[in-house]
Amino acid sequence: MLKINENYLKLKASYLFSDIAKRVSEYTSNNPDKDIIRLGIGDVTSPLPTACIEAFHKAVDEMAKEETFMGYGPEQGYSFLRDKIAEFDFNKRGVKISSDEIFISDGAKCDTGNIQEIFDTKIKIAIPDPVYPVYLDTNVMAGRTGENKDGRYQGIYYLESTEQNGFVPDIPSEDVDLIYLCFPNNPTGTTATKDQLKKWVDYAQDNNALILFDAAYESFIRDESLPHSIFEIEGADEVAIEFRSFSKNAGFTGTRCAYTVVPKKCRAFDNAGNKTALHPLWLRRQSTKFNGVSYPVQKAAEAVYSAQGQEEVKKLTNYYLRNAKLIIEKMTKLGFCCIGGDNSPYIWINGNRSSWEFFDLLLNNAGVVCTPGEGFGKCGEGYIRISAFNSYENVEKAMYRIGKVL
Ligand code: MLT
Numbered sequence: 001m002l003k004i005n006e007n008y009l010k011l012k013a014s015y016l017f018s019d020i021a022k023r024v025s026e027y028t029s030n031n032p033d034k035d036i037i038r039l040g041i042g043d044v045t046s047p048l049p050t051a052c053i054e055a056f057h058k059a060v061d062e063m064a065k066e067e068t069f070m071g072y073g074p075e076q077g078y079s080f081l082r083d084k085i086a087e088f089d090f091n092k093r094g095v096k097i098s099s100d101e102i103f104i105s106d107g108a109k110c111d112t113g114n115i116q117e118i119f120d121t122k123i124k125i126a127i128p129d130p131v132y133p134v135y136l137d138t139n140v141m142a143g144r145t146g147e148n149k150d151g152r153y154q155g156i157y158y159l160e161s162t163e164q165n166g167f168v169p170d171i172p173s174e175d176v177d178l179i180y181l182c183f184p185n186n187p188t189g190t191t192a193t194k195d196q197l198k199k200w201v202d203y204a205q206d207n208n209a210l211i212l213f214d215a216a217y218e219s220f221i222r223d224e225s226l227p228h229s230i231f232e233i234e235g236a237d238e239v240a241i242e243f244r245s246f247s248k249n250a251g252f253t254g255t256r257c258a259y260t261v262v263p264k265k266c267r268a269f270d271n272a273g274n275k276t277a278l279h280p281l282w283l284r285r286q287s288t289k290f291n292g293v294s295y296p297v298q299k300a301a302e303a304v305y306s307a308q309g310q311e312e313v314k315k316l317t318n319y320y321l322r323n324a325k326l327i328i329e330k331m332t333k334l335g336f337c338c339i340g341g342d343n344s345p346y347i348w349i350n351g352n353r354s355s356w357e358f359f360d361l362l363l364n365n366a367g368v369v370c371t372p373g374e375g376f377g378k379c380g381e382g383y384i385r386i387s388a389f390n391s392y393e394n395v396e397k398a399m400y401r402i403g404k405v406l
Pocket residue numbers: 040041042043109132186
């Protein structure tokens with residue numbers, strides 16, 4: 001008899017953003033004349049930078065000619081892209097990361113979801129609450145948790161982000177092996193200082209632990225004192241893996257390109273307690289299960305690092321940050337306490353009522369879609385997340401409508 005992986009039965013029936021999409025489509029089919037403004041899922045709305053589009057077109061043309069056609073690419077991604085990443089995203093910021101420590105992929109979602117495969121199933125995991133659901137769900141699927149009781153999976157150490165700790169979780173009070181962190185944070189939009197990250201790196205070193213650092217939103221950082229990468233902290237290359245994406249800076253949500261940095265020094269331990277490098281394990285995993293990102297997409301991503309690309313990406317992120325500023329201003333004026341939005345495209349708002357009640361109120365009365373905080377974890381109850389990814393005109397309209405109903 002073929003049996004299923006019963007761990008899947010422990011999961012909530014559907015993924016948060018699918019749940020929301022279902023409610024929105026129900027609303028639109030019942031109200032076909034009402035227009036909806038989507039400030040829910042963090043999906044970009046502006047077109048790709050011209051520099052990327054031009055490189056993309058050129059690469060597609062190359063695929064049409066025998067002399068320039070490309071088949072399977074190198075396993076870790078083309079060096080033309082990895083070299084640029086190493087130079088611009090790390091070396092120029094004084095961080096020593098080499099091109100062969102970078103793995104190009106089709107998304108930070110896939111990488112943050114897949115990385116757990118290279119670790120033992122019996123490790124102790126620390127996961128933030130609220131959290132981007134992928135980190136948690138993929139560990140549930142892998143059997144690293146017990147059942148979900150009262151909104152918490154048994155066996156997980158939850159790193160609570162609350163008003164009391166400024167939405168930056170405290171260092172665990174017990175031993176954990178694998179720690180997920182995300183800064184600028186999804187969903188709260190908070191950032192972590194170098195001193196705060198150093199405490200995590202020290203913890204990982206002292207406890208033979210590892211940090212999985214999701215930096216998908218680093219391009220929104222404007223405060224020069226804030227770290228863009230965990231590798232800005234000395235010693236982090238031994239105890240951290242970092243995830244980056246072209247989705248939110250250059251608008252690649254539909255085009256798909258991202259990368260993961262696994263430094264050569266980065267280690268975990270085998271059953272006998274011997275230090276084991278993670279780089280070869282991730283390479284083995286990726287070369288077995290993944291065939292890379294298409295050549296034209298990698299060419300388009302490379303163009304992000306051209307002078308024109310850099311300028312365009314700055315303009316795009318500034319545009320969304322201007323939206324975020326407007327959201328904070330308006331929601332604060334309406335009497336709500338807002339977090340994030342200054343170095344992040346997300347604004348975390350205390351709604352003074354249940355998250356889903358607030359979500360329904362905004363959807364049904366204002367035609368605005370947000371994300372209910374409770375969907376990100378127990379500590380998110382009472383909050384909503386508003387995303388700044390939309391046109392300025394739509395954000396203005398959404399804020400006007402929200403002002404009328406609250
Ligand atoms: C979000 O809204 O949290 C993100 O768009 C999800 C993602 O990037 O996968």
